[in-house]
Amino acid sequence: MNRRRHRRLELFRTIVLVVLGILFLVPIGAMVEFSTRGVGINSPRTLSSFTSIFSYPDLTGAIVASLELAAITSAAMLVLLLPTMVWVRLRVPRMVRVIEVLCLAPLTIPAIVLVVGLAPLYQWININLSDSILTLGFAYLILVLPYAYRSLDAGLSGVDVRTLSEAARSLGAGWATVVTRIIVPNMSSAVLNACLLSVAVVLGEFTIANLLNFENLQVAIATIGRANAGVSIAVAVASLLFVFVLLLALSFVPRPGSRRRRVRIGVL
């Protein structure tokens, strides 16, 4: 591409990225600023908002609960979704489309709608099974399905499931071995991808937890926020940073199945 256009493009890119970068960093910066304010005007910056997080048992309880839920949902996704996807590809290829539709359906049924239907269901669950917040894992797995499915699907399409499993079976492997020792190691980045996305979704979930009267991380932030904005913003900053780092790390994991070489877009 010739130099003139290259320069113009670079200028455009710089302006756009800088302007939007500032616009997007301002509220985040404001959060950091707010959460480090000292008491009274002109008092020095302090991390007291961050440290006092631990003096709110509700808050720490909610943080722990959210982390546990993230782990549970990821595990459930791996135990339920992944084997099903492999099984379907091996034994019932006709159902691949059905599974796909089911997994992508939650995209059209927003959480606010789903929760209306979940309310009576959870009333029953809380009375008859358990009223722990961890029961939310069932609902969260539904929310996570579309992202996990896309990721695992991309990973599976890079693995010749049929050939590998037949080779393993001809050598005497049982079905469980095939999945855990043969298939999964060949799509490790897809699996990691799906797990990280699940964690991000669960940590950021508010709607269902709030309307089913559970106190997870986001609900706690909102609740505490009414009383003590500083602390709640401190938690918000911390969680935002955590998920950002998570997703940034994710971007370094080779994207599953993306064999297509990115076109050099210098001439776009």
Next chain:
Amino acid sequence: MTALVTQTDAASRSEPRASVEVRLEDLRRQYGSVSALDGLNLTIGAGELVALLGPSGCGKTTALRLVAGLEDADGGRVVIGGRDVTLLPANRRDAGMVFQAYSLFPHMTAHQNVAFGLRMRKVAPRERLRRAGEMLELVGLAAQSDRYAHQLSGGQQQRVALARALAIRPSVLLLDEPLSALDAKVRSQLRDEIRRVQLEVGTTTLFVTHDQEEALAIADRVGVMRAGRLEQLAAPTTVYTQPATAFVAEFVGLTNRLAGVVRGGAVEVRGVRLPLIAAGGADGPAVALVRPEAVSLSAATDASTGPLLGTVIALAFLGASSRVTVDLGDAVVLVQIPTADAVAYPAGTRVQVALRLDPVLITRDAAAVTP
């Protein structure tokens, strides 16, 4: 813009434009510390098809893109039809380009693709329709004019691309490895097709390729490039039979490297005195570059001796001809002979090799003699 419009007015009448000469003068291009083009000088005569041939990274595509204006030169000039276009942007250069692949606009039919350049030149719709149809007919795709790119085969897509480039009656036609992405069979058909069209329209053409067979088959002159420089620019037969450097000899066609000694204006290779392509050169050890087809075989008898006695170690069937690999003990020679003759020499046969007395190129670079 006005000048361009006047030109196209003339062009929109069915007169073919007169062919023009294209000159590349001392072109330079650097990417960081790497010199892609190192002072390239090339003149393409009016109506001539020059092929730039070389391995990847030799600068041939860079040269093409500099002519097209898709990249800016770091030094030198590009002159098209007497007009210095070096500083002109790509869309004002009047150079039609055929890319390697993927260049057809996917949301337009073949016809619309071909008519696009005419649209840019504000040619009237009626005229556009006619000229685009004419071009598609020229490349043999009149029946496919309403198809989209994804409905056409690779070869057909490239033909549409060719029609599109020619529809604007460019001063120079530029082809960037147009056949590389195609199957072998389609490649040779399309290659001849391109040449036929080029001769019919008479446009000055620069054709870039890494396939020496392509270059030799269709070009008026072939420019062999290496590391940003032209090693030789000559007619195909000349490049083949009188290579200017060892690189050219080895890049174009196969070569046998045989150790020998230069004495008195000829080189002695294994007891045979071969004339030299380039006279002069001091006496002394040298490596002679001998073409496989200049070597012949005959069955060895029990009494055969000498440095040209060897054993067949491999036989490669290439269709009409075959390539026989002969082990002479201290050297390995490739021999190209008609298949009908080659059947007499299966692997393991003792043979007597004979060298035809064609002039050969020598190089002093003894280190690379094949063992």
Next chain:
Amino acid sequence: MTTLVSSAAEPAGPPFRGRLRVPSWVGVVPFFVYVAAFLILPTAIVVGGAFAGAHGPSLTNISALTQPYILDSFLHSVVLSAASAVIGAVVGAVLAYAVASGAPNGVIRRVVTSACGVLSQFGGVTLAFAFIATLGGAGFITLWLQEHGVNIYANGVWLYQLSGLILVYTYFQIPLMVIVFLPALDGIRPQWREATSNLGGTSWHYWRHIAGPLLLPAFLGCLLLLFANSFSAYATAAALINQGGIIVPLQISNALSSEVGLAQANLASSLALAMVVIVVVVTALYSWLQSRTARWVR
């Protein structure tokens, strides 16, 4: 059992050595049971509740949707979604272009896409508080402007009203646009630009005839996606607005958490049904537009 095992749906394969042959459908049962319980069932409850009456199926809940305050909330939702979708789509497309035209594996692309991933998914409460920290009563910008004599809330605190919502919503709409629009931009081949230039076209021609038409379906599709996303968003509004049902999701949460017995729960269902219908229609249009793009940009 044997019939199932040798049914056409099952691909031939070497049998498990010495193991009981398991019929194909067994493997998908756990998944189906789970999805039926936690996706199909709740959806059915919503649909059923929307049409439930005191004595069997009725349309009272549906007609309840025509009450003025409900219609107002739908109008507000549409306005909010449309405004944030349009702003998000335009600004997001520009940002996506800035990202796509750089190095495919470069730092900028990675950082920006990760940031967009966070902001679009993780929005909700965090975003609301970020804006409270910035433009709230004691917010950073508010105070800074006050020091310079500008009181942005002279005519009322708009942050907690519709206009404030629009502003905050664009904050997660723009990143979402970047994420969903980037693939379309990546599909544009540089050869098209070069060919246009070669054939005499300028940048304007390129965008007008080539890139524009090719990207338009994807752009519109993403715009629709943004609309659907905004329409069904709840968390941000809930965190910003403590009372009232200015938009439909807030009406749903009011109906769901109010103590007025069955009638209100069913109102929630009919509101939810209406929302789902709107979102499904919009998403279907999006899919259709995506398939049109996929045809060309392979």
